[in-house]
Amino acid sequence: MDEILSNLANKIAEISNKRKALANAIDKGIKIKHKIDDIDLGNLKICGIDGGFLKKDYHGARLILRRAVAACFNFTNGKLESCEYLPNSRPFPEAIIVNPEYSDQEFNVLSNLKREEIELEMALEAIEKFRPDIIIRDGSIILHPSSAILATSSIYKTYANVTELFKQLYSECERRNILLVGAIEDSKGQRYCNYLNKKIIPEVLNSNSDQKVIIAGNMKILDNTTDSLFLYYLLDINERTESITYTDLHLPDFESWNNKLFVTYIKPVDYDRPLRLDFISKPENLNETTKKITEIVCKISKHNRNYSYPSVLIEADARAKLTDVEIEHFKSALAEKLGNNPTLMELRREGRPL
Amino acid sequence: MTRLGTIIATPEGPSVNNFSFVISAGQIVKRGQFVSVDTEDGRAIATVSNIFKTNRYFESAGSVNEQNKTSQLYSAFPVKEWEYTIAEAHISGAYDAKQNLIRPSFPPSPGSEVKSVESEILSKFLGLDMKRGINLGQVQQHELDAKFNMTRMIQKHLAILAISGSGKSYTTTVLIEELVNRGLKDGRIAILVIDNHGEYENLKDDPALKDKITIIDANEVKVGCKHMTGRAFAALLPRMSGVQVRDLNRIIQTVRKEDGNFDLTDLIESIKVDETMGKKTAEALISWLSELEYMKVFAGDDYPAIEDFMQQGKVVILNLKDILRLDKKQFIVDFISKRMFELRRRNAIPPYLEIIEEAHNFCPEGAKSENALSRKIIETLAREGRKFYANICLISQRPVQLSTTALSQCNTQIIMRVTNPYDLDHIKKSAEAISSGTLDMISSLKVGEAIVIGEAANHPVFIKVRERKTKESHGTKLEDYAILWEAKNENSKLADGNEFL
Numbered sequence: 001m002d003e004i005l006s007n008l009a010n011k012i013a014e015i016s017n018k019r020k021a022l023a024n025a026i027d028k029g030i031k032i033k034h035k036i037d038d039i040d041l042g043n044l045k046i047c048g049i050d051g052g053f054l055k056k057d058y059h060g061a062r063l064i065l066r067r068a069v070a071a072c073f074n075f076t077n078g079k080l081e082s083c084e085y086l087p088n089s090r091p092f093p094e095a096i097i098v099n100p101e102y103s104d105q106e107f108n109v110l111s112n113l114k115r116e117e118i119e120l121e122m123a124l125e126a127i128e129k130f131r132p133d134i135i136i137r138d139g140s141i142i143l144h145p146s147s148a149i150l151a152t153s154s155i156y157k158t159y160a161n162v163t164e165l166f167k168q169l170y171s172e173c174e175r176r177n178i179l180l181v182g183a184i185e186d187s188k189g190q191r192y193c194n195y196l197n198k199k200i201i202p203e204v205l206n207s208n209s210d211q212k213v214i215i216a217g218n219m220k221i222l223d224n225t226t227d228s229l230f231l232y233y234l235l236d237i238n239e240r241t242e243s244i245t246y247t248d249l250h251l252p253d254f255e256s257w258n259n260k261l262f263v264t265y266i267k268p269v270d271y272d273r274p275l276r277l278d279f280i281s282k283p284e285n286l287n288e289t290t291k292k293i294t295e296i297v298c299k300i301s302k303h304n305r306n307y308s309y310p311s312v313l314i315e316a317d318a319r320a321k322l323t324d325v326e327i328e329h330f331k332s333a334l335a336e337k338l339g340n341n342p343t344l345m346e347l348r349r350e351g352r353p354l
Numbered sequence: 355m356t357r358l359g360t361i362i363a364t365p366e367g368p369s370v371n372n373f374s375f376v377i378s379a380g381q382i383v384k385r386g387q388f389v390s391v392d393t394e395d396g397r398a399i400a401t402v403s404n405i406f407k408t409n410r411y412f413e414s415a416g417s418v419n420e421q422n423k424t425s426q427l428y429s430a431f432p433v434k435e436w437e438y439t440i441a442e443a444h445i446s447g448a449y450d451a452k453q454n455l456i457r458p459s460f461p462p463s464p465g466s467e468v469k470s471v472e473s474e475i476l477s478k479f480l481g482l483d484m485k486r487g488i489n490l491g492q493v494q495q496h497e498l499d500a501k502f503n504m505t506r507m508i509q510k511h512l513a514i515l516a517i518s519g520s521g522k523s524y525t526t527t528v529l530i531e532e533l534v535n536r537g538l539k540d541g542r543i544a545i546l547v548i549d550n551h552g553e554y555e556n557l558k559d560d561p562a563l564k565d566k567i568t569i570i571d572a573n574e575v576k577v578g579c580k581h582m583t584g585r586a587f588a589a590l591l592p593r594m595s596g597v598q599v600r601d602l603n604r605i606i607q608t609v610r611k612e613d614g615n616f617d618l619t620d621l622i623e624s625i626k627v628d629e630t631m632g633k634k635t636a637e638a639l640i641s642w643l644s645e646l647e648y649m650k651v652f653a654g655d656d657y658p659a660i661e662d663f664m665q666q667g668k669v670v671i672l673n674l675k676d677i678l679r680l681d682k683k684q685f686i687v688d689f690i691s692k693r694m695f696e697l698r699r700r701n702a703i704p705p706y707l708e709i710i711e712e713a714h715n716f717c718p719e720g721a722k723s724e725n726a727l728s729r730k731i732i733e734t735l736a737r738e739g740r741k742f743y744a745n746i747c748l749i750s751q752r753p754v755q756l757s758t759t760a761l762s763q764c765n766t767q768i769i770m771r772v773t774n775p776y777d778l779d780h781i782k783k784s785a786e787a788i789s790s791g792t793l794d795m796i797s798s799l800k801v802g803e804a805i806v807i808g809e810a811a812n813h814p815v816f817i818k819v820r821e822r823k824t825k826e827s828h829g830t831k832l833e834d835y836a837i838l839w840e841a842k843n844e845n846s847k848l849a850d851g852n853e854f855l
Contacts, residue, residue: 071432073432078429079429080428080429080430080431080432082432083432083435089435300430303417303420303430304417304420305420306420311430311431314431315431315432318410318436
């Protein structure tokens with residue numbers, strides 16, 4: 001056992017050392033990271049959007065429980081003065097019964113769309129009600145390509161609604177000059193590593209850099225590395241990467257927005273991994289927008305040397321989060337009204353009495 | 355009824371005994387307060403036993419510590435929005451549909467509303483006597499007079515327990531005021547106060563009470579020898595053997611005069627010259643009787659004739675403050691208590707309450723008989739007095755040193771602040787109704803606050819003792835007394851110097 005563990009540890013250490021060596025070499029070879037200035041939040045209004053979501057299969061129905069909360073922090077002279085909530089500080093969740101005939105894959109896509117839908121609606125309402133300077137959403141502000149479906153699908157209507165909501169959100173933020181950011185808590189994205197591989201590393205290799213040998217020897221490691229894992233070695237506290245575009249994504253229903261979607265990584269605290277931020281910006285304003293967004297998000301994400309996440313999202317998450325107990329309560333209340341009905345029976349595999 | 359909060363589900367409840375509830379914003383709920391909640395059994399009444407606050411932002415010690423290093427939580431998060439006050443309550447009973455008080459057999463539901471309790475319901479629930487009750491003050495956290503039925507509070511005896519300075523004597527004075535001011539139709543009793551330190555003598559100065567108070571200086575109490583027999587002496591001298599009692603009886607017969615009286619000196623002299631008595635017996639008897647003679651409590655007749663003073667609605671204060679010897683104090687208390695009980699059994703005096711201050715001195719636990727001369731009669735009163743309307747009220751700051759036999763017979767206990775863990779343990783053992791939560795509250799009571807437990811109230815109830823109507827005699831403060839003392843000594847030195855010159 002000890003030998004197995006030792007071997008495993010050695011492998012991980014070896015890969016980590018390669019990542020670290022490559023990061024150091026790139027850092028010495030080319031300037032790709034920037035300092036984030038410490039700012040005063042002044043009188044900013046920062047709004048966080050998060051949702052709570054649960055789904056469960058029963059014998060004759062699939063149950064979805066969802067809610068979304070907007071938590072708007074009003075700062076005065078850099079201090080948090082008040083917090084407002086939408087629809088309120090503890091909204092009752094909404095229940096959706098889904099046709100059991102959907103395949104598992106359709107149900108998963110539908111679930112994701114339903115989650116997006118309620119959070120996007122909430123973000124649009126929050127814009128109207130709070131008129132914030134910046135909206136930060138928990139998760140990406142870009143619809144995941146895996147959610148794209150054919151017009152013939154039975155859940156296309158929901159998909160079309162969600163894409164419309166995304167576009168509405170982009171437009172409203174752009175029109176009202178509101179910064180729109182998605183903070184991805186545990187990103188598995190590799191976009192930045194791909195960008196390094198395709199754009200940055202060839203540049204360094206073609207230059208006279210003395211790091212060329214090290215880079216060439218370790219660059220393969222980027223194929224199997226997530227952005228945040230690699231950037232852990234590249235970024236220091238209060239630093240960010242350059243912003244890169246999503247133009248290669250070619251989201252079919254977002255043509256007019258594809259060149260306005262960007263991603264950057266920031267490192268607000270010493271011992272946590274870098275945090276991925278997605279955002280929209282007019283290409284001509286990219287530097288200015290990146291600077292503003294990273295400064296604000298970095299400022300409100302320093303709560304612990306080991307943990308960085310925007311405070312508005314921590315608060316919104318605490319308000320919106322749903323627990324398994326809540327779906328059980330809901331199901332029990334429904335079952336009480338229904339009486340003995342097989343529709344809400346637990347799946348056999350989940351209800352074994354023995 | 356005001357809505358005070360909502361019951362929450364916790365790992366422990368709600369159960370038939372306990373529940374927790376989140377206090378509604380703007381509502382004030384305090385420890386010891388009575389609250390109500392609807393259950394399937396009816397309306398349950400519960401006592402708030404604990405209150406605490408919680409806040410998710412401060413749950414992790416590590417996070418709070420980190421926050422201290424980096425930034426201030428208050429300026430980064432809406433922490434106040436997450437502060438909840440949670441109260442824990444203990445269910446004492448429930449009223450069913452027919453308004454019968456029952457023991458709940460079904461818990462309230464999570465989400466149920468917790469409401470305040472109306473005064474009429476609470477009065478009924480606690481078994482208070484709003485018409486003729488003894489008004490000790492106010493039920494804490496409620497606009498309700500704490501009026502206890504006299505029979506329930508006194509007839510099965512009463513104990514007032516607390517540390518020094520927490521208001522025992524004050525409460526006793528309130529009790530005395532209530533008892534002496536009862537109307538003829540309310541039922542009045544006579545009161546005897548065994549006043550160890552002269553704390554009650556100022557009641558005589560109060561215009562409203564002066565005609566109802568008689569103070570007896572314990573130094574003037576005399577025991578008539580004509581009542582004494584060898585057995586009576588043996589009760590005072592527990593080490594006396596049967597042979598010694600027989601010999602003493604024989605000598606008493608020789609010295610007793612025609613009127614039945616005799617003198618203790620004559621008795622001792624007769625023993626000295628008696629030739630039939632063994633030398634050791636004679637020496638022991640002479641030694642013991644000399645001790646008794648030294649107390650100077652024996653005389654030809656009893657004084658005072660207690661039956662003359664014990665009257666309904668009146669108070670006799672036996673002032674022991676000038677007696678230093680504890681055995682003499684015990685002897686006098688023993689004599690008076692026995693005499694009173696005997697008279698009551700013969701229906702010669704009215705029903706009475708004997709209030710014994712510093713009761714642990716007169717009825718100590720674990721002391722040898724010769725060091726606890728009055729214990730036996732107090733324990734007898736505790737056991738048998740109820741049947742003869744001879745009632746006792748034991749007051750003590752050291753319950754652990756008070757006879758368990760006597761204390762356990764005090765069916766009502768007024769407990770004020772007690773902090774000594776041994777005393778608290780002793781109190782818990784002597785009163786079944788005290789839960790560990792209540793015990794915690796006893797140690798944090800303020801001056802003038804008390805919990806009444808036992809026969810007088812259906813459920814333990816916290817009260818704030820009312821202001822006494824009589825004038826309070828505040829002792830001189832330590833600083834002032836020290837200044838006076840020093841000034842007095844300086845003057846006396848000066849006087850001595852002048853004389854010398």
